[in-house]
Amino acid sequence: MVKSNGKVAFVTGASSGVGFAVSVELAKRGYKVYAGARRIDAMKPLEEYGVIPISLDVSSIESIVAARELIESENDHLDILFNNAGVPCGAPAIEVQDEQFMKCYEVNLYGPIRVTREFSKLVIKAKGILAYTSSTAGLTPFPFGSIYSSSKAALSAYISTLAFEVKPLGVKVLDFVSGGIKTEIGEVEKLELISDSLYRIDGRDLLKESRKNFDTSRFMEVNVYAKKAVNDIESALNSSGSANYYRTFRGSMASMAWFISSVFPRSFLEAMLVQAFKMKDGFNAVKKKYTTKNK
Ligand SMILES: NC(=O)c1ccc[n+]([C@@H]2O[C@H](COP(=O)([O-])OP(=O)(O)OC[C@H]3O[C@@H](n4cnc5c(N)ncnc54)[C@H](OP(=O)(O)O)[C@@H]3O)[C@@H](O)[C@H]2O)c1
Structure with a gap:
């Protein structure tokens, strides 16, 4: 039994990947941890660490309020709110359907905004x-990632302003600008092109192909990421300095992505993307089929 440190945490998107591992790591360090996601069964193993799984759909305000009421009924403060729930949203920018981008923004952007609003009073009480x-x-493009990228870029912009506004309230804000982490989020089979997609070509599906071609073998192990993230959270919590906004690059290639997006010309970035996702052949096939036809 781990000794309690008297601090309370709530982690969203905790039924797999980052959220699951961060919940375990926090519990191991003595936090009372609430873990939220839709798949309640997948969070059952967290109970072994003393984590309390709760049903949560960040795209539903009723669900968020119910989670808040439950946590509030058992605690008068919240030291850590970890807004982590997210979905991958892969689709071509010119073909993405309304329900696809609405779902993506609901989970990746509006969800954390709503959760922040609903839990802010508890976090302020803890100066958490x-x-x-x-x-x-959110910094660099990747093929068929326009909606995911834009949801995360908007989230980072929200976080940056939020930090400025909550500074007088004694609350600290941490944006984990994350690179590659080994989790379920990149599972290719979940991705679907529309039936008459321009990127279905000669029996090929360029969306699935690009994802399969991308080498994820050097992505960071999720437990390693979780340990680093919780270290970052604790050092921010314990810091007596005046800073309240921490923009932290974690996961494989995270700092490199920032460097490339800030320093290198667009042409270099595009060449890298074509290479990394092995898009040359597929894009040539698209070019040949659609530009020759129109001449
Ligand atoms: N893996 C990477 O390389 C990487 C890189 C950069 C950023 N990220 C970000 O890291 C976060 C965690 O992703 P992951 O890699 O750990 O992927 P993951 O294993 O797929 O985890 C995603 C989590 O989000 C939850 N979720 C999805 N929709 C939800 C909803 N409507 N309400 C509540 N929870 C919801 C899922 O739970 P349920 O389905 O049970 O609800 C799951 O627990 C995401 O925000 C992702 O964008 C990941």
Whole structure:
């Protein structure tokens, strides 16, 4: 039994990947941890660490309020709110359907905004920390990632302003601009092109192909990421300095993505993307089929 440190945390998107691992790591360090997600069964193993799983759909205000009421009934403060729930939203920018981008923004952007609003009073009472998993995808493009990238870029912009506004309230804000982490989020089978997509070509599906081609073998192990993230949270919480906004690059290639997006010309970035996702052949096929036809 781990000795309690008297601090309370709530982690969203905790049924797998980052949220699951961060919940375990926090519990191991003595936090009372509430873990939220839709798949309640997948969070059952967290109980072994003393984590309390609760049903949460961040795209539903009723669900968020119910989670808040439950946590509030058992605690008068919240030291850590980790807004982590997210979905991958892969689709071509010119073909993305309304329900696809609405779902993406509901979970990746409006969800954390709503959760922050609903839990802010509890976090202010603790002079606690608001943490988020944004993404390097918000800094650099990747093929068929326009909606995911834009949801995460908007989230980072929200976080940056939020930090400024909550500074007088004694709340700290941490934006984990995350690179590659080994989790379920990149599972290719979940991705679907529309039936008459321009990127279905000669029996090929360029969306699935690009994801399969991308080498994820050097992505960071999720437990390693979780340990680093909780270290970052604790050092921010314990810091007596005046800073309240921490923009932290975690996960594989995270700092590199920032460097490339800030320093290198667009042509270099595009060449890298074509290479990394092995898009040359597929894009040539698209070019040949659609530009020759129109001549
Ligand atoms: N893995 C990476 O390389 C990477 C890189 C940069 C950023 N990130 C970000 O890291 C965060 C965690 O992702 P992950 O990599 O750990 O992926 P993951 O294993 O797929 O986890 C995503 C989590 O979000 C939850 N979720 C999805 N929709 C939800 C909803 N409507 N309400 C509540 N929870 C919801 C899922 O639970 P349920 O389905 O049970 O609800 C799941 O627990 C995401 O925000 C992701 O964008 C990941």
